[in-house]
Structures are given as structure tokens and as C-alpha cells.
Amino acid sequence: MSRFVDMLLDTARTRGQERGITTGEPAAPVRHTWARVHERATRMAGSLIAGGLAKHGAVAVLAAEPVTIAPAVQAVWLAGGSVTMLHQPTPRTDLAEWARDTVRVLAMIGSKLVLLGAPFDQLAPVLEQNGIAYLNLSGLADGEPVADVVEVGEEAPALLQLTSGSTAEPKAVRITHGNLFANMTAMTEASELDVDNDIMVSWLPLFHDMGMVGFLTVPMTVGLELVKVTPVEFLTGPLLWAELISRYRATITAAPNFAYALLGRRLSGVDDEGKYDLSTLRLALNGAEPIDEKAVRLFTEAGARFGMRPECVFPAYGMAETTLAVSFAPLLSGLRLDRIDADKLESENLAVPSDSPSARSFALLGRPLRGIEERIVAEGGRVLGEREVGEIQLRGAAVTPGYLTVNGPVATQDADGWLATGDIGYTVDGEIVICGRQKDVIILAGRNIYPTDIERAASTVEGVRAGNAVAVRIDAGSRRERFAVVVESKLAGDTDAERVLRKEVGTRVFEAVNARPVAVIVLKPGTLPKTPSGKLRRAAAGEQLAAAIHARETAD
Missing domain, CATH: 3.40.50.12780 (ANL, N-terminal domain)
Structure with a gap:
């Protein structure tokens, strides 16, 4: 058995x-x-x-x-x-x-x-x-x-x-x-x-x-107390999450980054500081999408009013290909950031520490869990050292042997058992840091620009719906490679307001990455393509956007 x-x-x-x-x-x-x-x-x-x-x-x-x-x-x-x-x-x-x-x-x-x-x-x-x-x-x-x-x-x-x-x-x-x-x-x-x-x-x-796996199979298998509601119940009333943590004296929860930002905003609007008690929370796992320090700060500052300890934030790296988890940050260490030189990252694939105002910040995601090995590999296959940026590869007992596809089974591991994750990152003192997805990196004049930097800049513009900005590659892999930005906003449809919003987004993005988008598209809330789990789909957005841009250029 x-x-x-x-x-x-x-x-x-x-x-x-x-x-x-x-x-x-x-x-x-x-x-x-x-x-x-x-x-x-x-x-x-x-x-x-x-x-x-x-x-x-x-x-x-x-x-x-x-x-x-x-x-x-x-x-x-x-x-x-x-x-x-x-x-x-x-x-x-x-x-x-x-x-x-x-x-x-x-x-x-x-x-x-x-x-x-x-x-x-x-x-x-x-x-x-x-x-x-x-x-x-x-x-x-x-x-x-x-x-x-x-x-x-x-x-x-x-x-x-x-x-x-x-x-x-x-x-x-x-x-x-x-x-x-x-x-x-x-x-x-x-x-x-x-x-x-x-x-x-x-x-x-x-x-x-x-x-x-994490919030049904684990508690059912080890015998842990679980309070479970559906995503619809959460999205209908996000403060239900805080209410359940308070009522059941919960110690562990988890969500993608966007949900903590949403809960933080809702908690900020609660006047009665005695309404919730979040002091029992010891692990608030943050995973499944890039961790945004501003979103985490919004959550921890709002939660502090209700007794929540900021160190309960629990950054993690995971994927279905490793069953669920790859690495966990050290317990009760909160969100820790590695600030690195943006130019060295983009032009030399090096994560050089920096205190410059233009430095990039990435979350430290802890060491691999027991039974999982990691290595960072350059494009040609060379294994890299610490603070050298390349593709993350993993192997171990939790790594899947393969995929099932419409064309039949496909192996995931090479001859030595390594899984190529498609994630770009590096290590610091053995801890994993994720920069982005290999397929999403935008290459301009020899620079590797990460879409998360563009999206975070766009999201700071008033009128852009939080968590609903997407940077997409146009003409990927060609000499004409460019990028565009798609945002959701309630201002969509208002010609004058859209014009102002597009200009402001373009300016903020240029200030952040020293490159200007070829286009900024403003959509109504709820129209960006997302996965069934709620993550934005850059590839699908890119396909739609590229067709529209090429049609416009042909007409011109």
C-alpha cells in the first residue's frame, strides 16, 4: 500500500x-x-x-x-x-x-x-x-x-x-x-x-x-482542523476571510498576492479595531504569483490594527510539477527583500546588491524543502553560482515524472532527473529568488526586462484596477521585439480620461524600466484573460494585443 x-x-x-x-x-x-x-x-x-x-x-x-x-x-x-x-x-x-x-x-x-x-x-x-x-x-x-x-x-x-x-x-x-x-x-x-x-x-x-493539496489533502491526511469556504464566498465578501480567522482562532492560511492586497484594502476601511482578532495567525502563506512588497505592506499594516504580527507573512515558491511546494521562507521571518542593481540584472544576468533608488526588489523564498534539490542554469546548460541569474531546475522525490497531453505522455525530467521549471531566478545563501518566467521576459537592445516591474509601475497609476495590469511581448524573439501594457480601469470608454490614463501609465513605466511601451490599452474591469485560478494570462493577452497592434500598423 x-x-x-x-x-x-x-x-x-x-x-x-x-x-x-x-x-x-x-x-x-x-x-x-x-x-x-x-x-x-x-x-x-x-x-x-x-x-x-x-x-x-x-x-x-x-x-x-x-x-x-x-x-x-x-x-x-x-x-x-x-x-x-x-x-x-x-x-x-x-x-x-x-x-x-x-x-x-x-x-x-x-x-x-x-x-x-x-x-x-x-x-x-x-x-x-x-x-x-x-x-x-x-x-x-x-x-x-x-x-x-x-x-x-x-x-x-x-x-x-x-x-x-x-x-x-x-x-x-x-x-x-x-x-x-x-x-x-x-x-x-x-x-x-x-x-x-x-x-x-x-x-x-x-x-x-x-x-x-495544501488546504484539503494535507489536513485530511495528517488530521488537522480545517475551515473551508469557496472562492465565490470569499470574493463576494472578502472580509469573511478575516472573520473566519477571528472566529475559529486560525493559525494558518494561504493565498496569492492579489488576495492579500484585496483583504488589506478592505481591512483599512474597517473603523472598529475590535471587530477582528488576527493575533492567532502564525502563517499567512503567500504564493502562486509574484510577491509584491507594496501589497504585503498594505496587508500587514491593515492587519496590525487587529493584532496581526507582520512576521506571519510566509513567502513560498511552488508549482504543480513539484506536487505543490518547492521552498518556504524561514518561519516567522516575514517578507524579506533582496535589493539588486537593475542594470546588472538586465544586461549581465547578475544579482548585485544595491541600495540605489532604482534597485529592483525581490522576495527571498527560503531554501528548498527536504528532498528537493535546486540549481541555476545558463542558457547553454552551464551551472551557475550564487547571484548569477538563470533558469531554475529542480529534482527530488516530489517532482512529477511527466505530463499527460492531448498528444500523449511527455517526460518532465532529463536523464539526471532535473526538471526545467521555466522560472528565471538566482540564489542567495541557498535561498531561492524568482525574477520571472522565461517565456515572459522582454528583450530590448540586449536588456532583459521583467514584466512584473512594468506591471507594478502601471498599477501605481490612479485609475488602474489593482492587480490588473499586464505587460506583454510583441514580436517576441524578433529584431523588432517590443512590449505593450494592458490595464483594466473603470475609466474605460471615457475618451478623454483614457487618454490621460494611457499617458500616465506610459510615463510611470518609462520611469521604472527606462523603456516606453509601444501601446497602452485600457479595458473594462473583468475583461483581461485569466486562468481558472485567477492568475492573469500574459500569453493570451499578448495574442489579442498583438493582433490589434499589427492591424493598426497595417492600416497606417
Whole structure:
């Protein structure tokens, strides 16, 4: 039996009655112990096996309610299968297009079954019209409990994690039982999880690796108390996050950078300093997107009014290809920045310390977790030293052996086990620093300009919607390579206001990177392309923008 499943079973037996999951906040909270979740999982597993699920079979899940998802995914593992959380349609989704994409994903992962739960059970007719087999989660626990857990090896797939990119070209990261066990135990050790006293609060989506692995699978497997709401509940009322931390005396939470900025702004508008108590928070993990020091400062300054310690900010580096986490910053060290010379970074790929006002600041993300090795590699393959900037490569027990794609399996590791991440960065005293994504770096006259610098400058302009500025490459890789900036603003549509906004954005960007965008495009809020997990999609924005710019240049 895999060590991961063995740990799940041991927790259900020994700690299952003491710890559990609370869902349904804020309207109708209900708590289920992990023992209760496991009991439902055994019945669901019995139904799956009776229904023909074979060992190593792939099962897709489309549901939003954590109380339903938790026993369902555990049931699949008890039945010897692998889990894929499908990307969820939104009110603006074209359901016909979503169905076509879903059919492609199911074919890619080799799944013939979708487990369907609220609120997506209304999509049953869409699945039927497209020949997609499904079972309703509401009745799956009515079967007989599985007599014996289906034993699988460490190399068996546990999660087939869809990447955050466009669903037009789907790709799934194959996470094995061995990968999952290695990363979970390393994260538990590095974060010094206290199963008797730590309490997690999370709104992260379960179709994203941080939500699925970090804030469902980990607490369910080690027996940690969890309070779980959906992203919709958070976005509908962001202060719910602070309310739940206060009410449940939470010690651990996590989110991408944009969410901390959003919560910081909302907390700043609360007059009653006794309304929330954030003093119990010891880890506020910040990951999944570049860490912006201004956003963190907004969060910590606002949180301090409610007793929050700034050192609880917990920068991290992670990716689905390493199951979840690569590195954690030292505990209770807060956000630490490395300030480096911008010219040396852009022209020589060196991270030279600097106190200049024009210096670039990057977050120190800690050393790799136990079992993970890192190295920095130049374009030609030469392994670089400290403060030399290149591509980050990783290897270790948590690193996926490969992807599943529409064209078949693709290996992720080279002959020596190294995974090329596509992230550009460097190390300082063994700690990892991320500068950006290799595919996003803008090359102008021999300079490497990182889009995050452009986006942060654009976001400082009044009228630009926070977290909704994107720098994109135009004519990438050619002698005419340029860049443009796309921002969202409530001023979109007002000709005069747009003109002023575009000029101000262009000026701020030029001041920040000494290069001027070929165009600044202003869009209405909610129109920038984003991944299912909420991250901005530079490539998709770039494709749209490039077409518009080329059309304009042709007309001129």
C-alpha cells in the first residue's frame, strides 16, 4: 500500500474523531470529523468499485462544495484510482465550448467518468449531450463500504493536476503517490505543523494545487482542523476571510498576492479595531504569483490594527510539477527583500546588491524543502553560482515524472532527473529568488526586462484596477521585439480620461524600466484573460494585443 493512503487510514483511525472540516460558512456552518469523512469515503469507494472503476482508473470531479469533494477524492484513492479536479465553468462561460474542452481533457487523462456535485449538477444534460458518463455525488455514499482498500504502488498516479493555462491546449501534471507523500511530509516538517493546535482557514479553489493539496489533502491526511469556504464566498465578501480567522482562532492560511492586497484594502476601511482578532495567525502563506512588497505592506499594516504580527507573512515558491511546494521562507521571518542593481540584472544576468533608488526588489523564498534539490542554469546548460541569474531546475522525490497531453505522455525530467521549471531566478545563501518566467521576459537592445516591474509601475497609476495590469511581448524573439501594457480601469470608454490614463501609465513605466511601451490599452474591469485560478494570462493577452497592434500598423 502507498505510504500516502496508509497515512490517510491511520489518521482516520487514530485522530479522526478529534479533528475535522467545517464548511457552509457564513450561512450554515457544519462540522464533519475526518472519521465521518472517511466513513463516507469508504461507501463511495464501494460504489465506485461496484460500478466498474478499475485499479489506476482516472476519475474526474466537478463540484464546488468542500464537504462533498473531501470524501469523494478520498474514495477514489481508496478505490485505487487517480483524481482530476475539472476546471469549473463560470456564469460567463460558453457551455458548449466548456463541454468540448472537457471532452478533450477526459480523453487526455483516460477518464470515462465524472463525479458531479452541486452546484454543477445542473450541467448533467450538457454532459449527456456530449456522451460524458457521470455519477451524482449526492447518491454515491449509499453503497456498501469497500471491504478492502485497493492497494497501489508509490509510482501509481494519485492526482492528475490540470495546469493553469488555457484549456484549449490542456495538460495534466501526473502526481504519484510517492510524490504526494514526499511533498506533504516535507511541508509538514518545514512549517512545523502542530496537529493538536493548528487550525487552517482557506477559501482557495480545489481545482488549483494550493487548494487541493495544501488546504484539503494535507489536513485530511495528517488530521488537522480545517475551515473551508469557496472562492465565490470569499470574493463576494472578502472580509469573511478575516472573520473566519477571528472566529475559529486560525493559525494558518494561504493565498496569492492579489488576495492579500484585496483583504488589506478592505481591512483599512474597517473603523472598529475590535471587530477582528488576527493575533492567532502564525502563517499567512503567500504564493502562486509574484510577491509584491507594496501589497504585503498594505496587508500587514491593515492587519496590525487587529493584532496581526507582520512576521506571519510566509513567502513560498511552488508549482504543480513539484506536487505543490518547492521552498518556504524561514518561519516567522516575514517578507524579506533582496535589493539588486537593475542594470546588472538586465544586461549581465547578475544579482548585485544595491541600495540605489532604482534597485529592483525581490522576495527571498527560503531554501528548498527536504528532498528537493535546486540549481541555476545558463542558457547553454552551464551551472551557475550564487547571484548569477538563470533558469531554475529542480529534482527530488516530489517532482512529477511527466505530463499527460492531448498528444500523449511527455517526460518532465532529463536523464539526471532535473526538471526545467521555466522560472528565471538566482540564489542567495541557498535561498531561492524568482525574477520571472522565461517565456515572459522582454528583450530590448540586449536588456532583459521583467514584466512584473512594468506591471507594478502601471498599477501605481490612479485609475488602474489593482492587480490588473499586464505587460506583454510583441514580436517576441524578433529584431523588432517590443512590449505593450494592458490595464483594466473603470475609466474605460471615457475618451478623454483614457487618454490621460494611457499617458500616465506610459510615463510611470518609462520611469521604472527606462523603456516606453509601444501601446497602452485600457479595458473594462473583468475583461483581461485569466486562468481558472485567477492568475492573469500574459500569453493570451499578448495574442489579442498583438493582433490589434499589427492591424493598426497595417492600416497606417
